[in-house]
Amino acid sequence: MEAGTLCEWLVSPGSVVKRGDIIAVVETQKGLIDIEVFEEGTIHKLLIKENEKVPVGTLMALIIPAKETTPKTEKRLAEKIQTIRPTPAIQTTAGGMIAAGIKSSFKASPLAKRMASEKNIDLSTVKGSGEGGAITREDVEKALMEKEAGIPVVKPSAVENIRLAVAAAMTRSNREIPHYYLETRVDMSRPLAFLREANKQRTVKQRLLPVVLLIKAVAKALKEVPDLNGYWENGLKLKSEINIGFVVSLRTGGVMIPAIHEADKKTTDELMDSLNDMIPRARAMKLRSSELADSTVTITSLGDENVETVFGVIYPPQVAIVGFGSITEQPWAENEKLDSRPVLRMTLAADHRATDGNTGSRFLMTVKRNLQKPETL
Amino acid sequence: MNTPDGYIKITYREALKQALRVSLQKDERVFLMGEDVGRYGGAFAVSKGLLGEFGPDRIMDVPLSESGFTGAGIGAALGGLRPIVELMTVNFSLLAMDQVVNNAATLLHMSGGQLNVPVVIRMSTGLGRQLAAQHSHSWEPIYAHIPGLIVLSAGTHEDARGMLPAALQSPDPVVIFESNSMLNLEAEIPANSGMVDITTAHVKREGKDISIITYGAGVYKAMDAAQILADAGMNPEVIDLRVLRPLDENAVMTSVRKTHRVLLVEEAWGSVNISAELSARIMEQAFYELDAPVQRLGGMEVPIPYPKHLEDACVPQTADIVTRIKKMLQHD
Numbered sequence: 001m002e003a004g005t006l007c008e009w010l011v012s013p014g015s016v017v018k019r020g021d022i023i024a025v026v027e028t029q030k031g032l033i034d035i036e037v038f039e040e041g042t043i044h045k046l047l048i049k050e051n052e053k054v055p056v057g058t059l060m061a062l063i064i065p066a067k068e069t070t071p072k073t074e075k076r077l078a079e080k081i082q083t084i085r086p087t088p089a090i091q092t093t094a095g096g097m098i099a100a101g102i103k104s105s106f107k108a109s110p111l112a113k114r115m116a117s118e119k120n121i122d123l124s125t126v127k128g129s130g131e132g133g134a135i136t137r138e139d140v141e142k143a144l145m146e147k148e149a150g151i152p153v154v155k156p157s158a159v160e161n162i163r164l165a166v167a168a169a170m171t172r173s174n175r176e177i178p179h180y181y182l183e184t185r186v187d188m189s190r191p192l193a194f195l196r197e198a199n200k201q202r203t204v205k206q207r208l209l210p211v212v213l214l215i216k217a218v219a220k221a222l223k224e225v226p227d228l229n230g231y232w233e234n235g236l237k238l239k240s241e242i243n244i245g246f247v248v249s250l251r252t253g254g255v256m257i258p259a260i261h262e263a264d265k266k267t268t269d270e271l272m273d274s275l276n277d278m279i280p281r282a283r284a285m286k287l288r289s290s291e292l293a294d295s296t297v298t299i300t301s302l303g304d305e306n307v308e309t310v311f312g313v314i315y316p317p318q319v320a321i322v323g324f325g326s327i328t329e330q331p332w333a334e335n336e337k338l339d340s341r342p343v344l345r346m347t348l349a350a351d352h353r354a355t356d357g358n359t360g361s362r363f364l365m366t367v368k369r370n371l372q373k374p375e376t377l
Numbered sequence: 378m379n380t381p382d383g384y385i386k387i388t389y390r391e392a393l394k395q396a397l398r399v400s401l402q403k404d405e406r407v408f409l410m411g412e413d414v415g416r417y418g419g420a421f422a423v424s425k426g427l428l429g430e431f432g433p434d435r436i437m438d439v440p441l442s443e444s445g446f447t448g449a450g451i452g453a454a455l456g457g458l459r460p461i462v463e464l465m466t467v468n469f470s471l472l473a474m475d476q477v478v479n480n481a482a483t484l485l486h487m488s489g490g491q492l493n494v495p496v497v498i499r500m501s502t503g504l505g506r507q508l509a510a511q512h513s514h515s516w517e518p519i520y521a522h523i524p525g526l527i528v529l530s531a532g533t534h535e536d537a538r539g540m541l542p543a544a545l546q547s548p549d550p551v552v553i554f555e556s557n558s559m560l561n562l563e564a565e566i567p568a569n570s571g572m573v574d575i576t577t578a579h580v581k582r583e584g585k586d587i588s589i590i591t592y593g594a595g596v597y598k599a600m601d602a603a604q605i606l607a608d609a610g611m612n613p614e615v616i617d618l619r620v621l622r623p624l625d626e627n628a629v630m631t632s633v634r635k636t637h638r639v640l641l642v643e644e645a646w647g648s649v650n651i652s653a654e655l656s657a658r659i660m661e662q663a664f665y666e667l668d669a670p671v672q673r674l675g676g677m678e679v680p681i682p683y684p685k686h687l688e689d690a691c692v693p694q695t696a697d698i699v700t701r702i703k704k705m706l707q708h709d
Contacts, residue, residue, distance in 0.1 A: 109668040111637050130669060131705070137637055137668045 003124060004028045005053045006060070015043045017063065022288070024060065034288045041065040108135035115140045121147065158285060162254035173313050177232070178352040181311050182360045186368050187334075188327050188342040194374035198268075210327065211301050212271040214344075215244055216377040217370035218299060218322055219264035225363040227355045228320040228348075229296050236319065236354040245295025245315065246275070248282040256282040257315060259295035268377060302326055309345045319351035320360075322367075385568045389559040392537035392566070393423045397461070399571070400542050401431050404459055407545060410437040410450055411463025411499075420465045421501060421560055447473035447498065451480050451550075454496035459545050464500040466508075467516045467554065473498075481550040482525030493548040497541065502530075503594050503644055504688050505558025510680035513557075513688070515645040517593065520552050521621040521654075527551045528622040529575055532596030534564040536619060539573030547575070554621075556594040578625035580632065584614035587702055588632040590655060591642040592618040595693065599642055602698035611706055621651055629655060630663050637668035640702055644692040647675030674701055 004026040011023045017037045024035040044062040048054055108116070108123050112135045116123045119140070126143045128135035191213050199207045219242050222229045230238040242264045245257040258278045263271065281287055300312050301324040308328055312321030323346070330343035346367065350360045370377060380386045387395070400407050409424060415438040418425030428436040439446040443464055450462035464470040470477070481494045504513035520528045527547060531537045537555065544551035581596065582603050589599045596617045603613045614636055616628060633639055639659060641652035652673040659671055674693035681691055 109637075110665045111668040114665040134669070 003053055003055045004033070006048050006050055007032065008050060009046055011043050011046075011061075013043050013045055017041065017043060032286055033292065034286065035060070036288055036290060037063070039063050039065065106135060107132060109137065111137050112140045115144075119144050119147075159250075159252045159254065162250065162256070166254050169315060170313050173316050177314050177316060179314060179349045180352045180357055180360065181347060181349050182357060182364055183309065183311075183345060183347045184364050184368060185330075186344040186346055186371055187332060188344045188371070191371050191374040192327070192342055206269070206272070208268055208272050209275075211303065211324075212268045212275065213371060213374055213377055214301060214324055215246070215260065215263055215271055215299060216266075216268055217367045218297075219244060219266075220370050220377065221363055221366035222297065223264055224366050225359060227359050228350060228363055230319055230354070231296070231317040232319050232351055232354050233317050239296040241294075241296065243294045243296045245298040245318075246278070247298060247300040248279050250283055250285075256285070256287065256292075257295060257298060258282050258287050258291040259293070261290075261294060298322070299324070309347060311347050312349045314349055314351055319354040320363075321349050323347040323349065380565050383568055384565040386563055386565050387534065389534055389537050389556070389562050389564070390421065390423055392534045393531075393541075393555060394425070394427070396538045396541035397424060397427060398430070399538075400461070400545055401427070401435060403542070404545065406457065406459040407461065408435040408437060408453075408458065409461045409463060410439050410446055412439060412441055412465050414438060414463050419463070421557070423555075423560075424463075443469055443472035444476055447476040448480065450496050450498070451476055451484075451494055454481075454494050454550075455484070455492060460496050461541070461545070462496060462498045464498060466512055466557070467500045467502045468512050468514055470498075470500050470516075477520075477526070477550070477552070478523055482523050485525065485549065494550045495545075495548050497544045497547075497551045497553065499541070499553045499555060501557045502554045503557050504681045504691065505556075505594070506560075507683055507685060507688060508557075509683040513681035515593070515643070515676060515692075517554050517621055517643075518645050518650045518654075520554075521624075521651055523622070525550070526622055527575065528554070528620070530554045530556075530592040530619060530621055532556065532591070532593045532617050532619065533581075534562075534566045535570050536573055536617075538566070539571055540575055540619075542572040543575045546572075551575070554593060558594050559597070562597070575620060576625070578616050578618045578620065578628035580614060580628070581617050582613070582615040584612040585636055586612045586614075586706060587638040587640060588614045588616060588629075588636045589640050589642060589698065589702070590616045590618060590629060590632070590652075592621060592651065594644055595642045598693070598695045599698060601695045602702070605695070605699050606702055609703075611702065613702060618651070624651075624655065624658070626658060626662065629659065630666075633659055633663040634666050637666055638705060639667075639671045640698070640705065641671065641673045641675075642693050642698055643674075644676045646678045647673065648678060650675055669705060672701065672705060674698060 007025045007027050009024050011017060017023060018040045019038055021037050022034040023037045026033050026035055041063040044064045046061050048060050106123060107128060109130065115137060121140060121143050123135055126135050126139050129139050130136040192210065195208055195210060222242050226238055229242055230236055241262050243259040243261050244263040245259050248256045248258065250256060260271065260274050297318055298315050298321040300310055300321060302310050304326050306326040308325040310323035310325055312323045314321050325345040327342045327344045329340055332339050332341035332343065346364060348360045348364050397409060413420050414424045415428040415433060415436045424436060447462050450460040453460045464473060477498065481496055484492045484494050502517060503515045517530055520526060527549060529540050529544065529551060531540050531553060540553055544553055581600060589603065591599045599615045603615050606613050614632055616632055641655055643650055643652055645651065652675055656671045656673065674697055677691045679691065682688060
């Protein structure tokens with residue numbers, strides 16, 4: 001993503017803001033994103049008009065920090081003023097599919113750039129055919145011809161954008177990442193029994209779904225096996241926070257991957273709240289920028305009434321994706337006896353550049369062990 | 378193939394000799410001085426026979442002392458003659474560098490504009506004759522660096538014959554580079570071709586897809602490459618710089634504005650060569666015309682080796698030009 005259109009300011013000069021407030025709504029290639037503020041203070045000036053399209057990184061507004069409410073001179077003001085920019089995290093990779101999907105900047109020859117500005121052509125809509133995908137004179141001429149011939153420039157819809165973003169990220173993943181796959185079966189009797197008991201104490205709205213136990217078990221296991229929580233960027237870069245990206249399927253096709261921040265530190269109730277809050281917003285394409293940008297590992301969970309096994313495709317630059325199939329009744333041999341149990345097939349697809357099967361195995365076995373002690377989750 | 382009417386087929390060596398002969402015939406003040414130019418007929422047989430035609434006063438053998446006889450040539454020019462000083466190769470010309478830079482190129486300035494130095498210094502350049510590292514270099518860029526000189530490169534038979542007479546009309550010092558590798562090369566040139574201009578670059582082939590800009594031994598290679606590329610459906614333009622100082626920026630920028638892509642080709646070592654200078658000027662003057670980065674093919678930065686195949690590998694060949702341009706235009 002290289003640009004966004006400011007749809008709406010939710011604040012005006014003089015508004016007092018604090019960290020985490022939503023101050024604006026920006027339309028991007030994948031829909032609307034809420035822009036959060038990371039400073040406390042008073043909005044001094046809005047620098048961008050509504051419906052204006054600006055590149056990522058553009059200064060949007062000036063804020064006077066909380067303690068400096070009466071700036072004496074413009075100069076002093078300038079020194080103290082904080083700035084808000086669309087968070088650069090949006091254009092880096094992790095959370096949303098935006099980042100990996102749409103190239104973060106385009107290359108164009110000096111001639112192509114000059115022609116585009118003379119002829120009023122938006123280069124971000126032009127496909128480059130030159131070396132390394134650079135936009136050349138020919139590409140601009142083609143775009144110009146199409147424009148003049150009255151062929152409407154087809155602006156991909158949000159749905160198409162997401163499809164393209166998924167396609168690009170998954171293509172890159174399969175091209176660049178040597179995946180290895182592991183699978184194990186988990187007897188879910190104990191966790192499900194725990195949930196039944198736990199949910200008796202809860203209102204319908206508060207009830208926990210099995211998936212929160214899975215998320216928590218994964219988050220805890222990552223603390224023990226941190227090698228799967230990170231990015232591959234010319235080497236394995238471990239992340240200190242465990243932000244679990246949770247794949248949400250959109251009814252129109254495509255997926256969004258909002259991040260559950262620091263899932264290891266959240267209680268199961270807090271995790272359930274997060275899911276209840278995030279999933280509808282993801283489906284409405286109203287996620288916060290930080291939710292789209294920060295995930296460090298991904299979980300894909302198919303849930304009820306679905307196939308038993310899913311092998312994920314890693315979301316670059318992450319190095320692992322954990323897959324949960326649906327929990328189904330299965331024959332289960334234990335202590336020389338055959339029994340019927342609710343069984344979950346859990347898989348791991350991990351980046352073989354970053355880790356080896358031994359690490360992956362250790363991780364899955366830890367998740368499994370965690371699930372057998374649901375009360376500690 | 379028969380030579381068309383009005384054309385003659387001659388070698389590059391013969392063209393150089395005709396240039397000398399015509400110049401000596403036309404102006405009594407003109408004389409040739411250099412190592413072995415007389416009795417031996419020139420190290421590369423360019424002046425063979427001229428001693429008999431013009432006598433020892435005008436075809437003058439000199440001692441093996443480049444600094445000494447180049448200085449003498451400069452003195453003769455100051456004294457009203459029109460000397461042609463032949464330095465056997467650019468490699469030995471370094472011995473005369475002090476005379477060239479501190480006297481020939483500087484005296485007009487030092488004399489407050491009173492003393493022009495109408496000397497012409499010819500030298501052979503480049504590889505192609507298996508003469509190894511001390512006889513084979515292409516040091517045109519060293520001379521092109523010096524203000525006060527006019528530096529020419531004869532990359533075609535027309536220029537081999539036509540540049541010398543023009544240079545002799547210049548009131549200021551002119552250095553002419555002649556390509557060793559082309560001496561035996563035959564070409565057809567107009568029988569009446571004579572003096573050429575020595576101020577402009579020439580478009581040797583009109584094209585619209587890319588400008589190949591070169592000089593000296595690169596010219597025919599670029600023309601051959603352009604033909605091969607044309608057969609493959611591409612349409613390159615070829616420019617022979619001809620004048621390495623002062624560079625004909627107008628011709629270069631005109632071509633860049635037409636093709637928007639540039640490949641610079643020369644045999645001189647890659648670092649700090651003519652291409653480097655041109656690349657910078659194109660960036661300064663025609664940046665917004667460029668549709669791709671300017672690229673260069675230069676000589677390998679090694680002392681020129683003796684074996685033929687290594688000598689060939691040291692400088693850009695026709696096939697290298699073709700390959701590079703295909704990559705620039707098709708980049709698949």
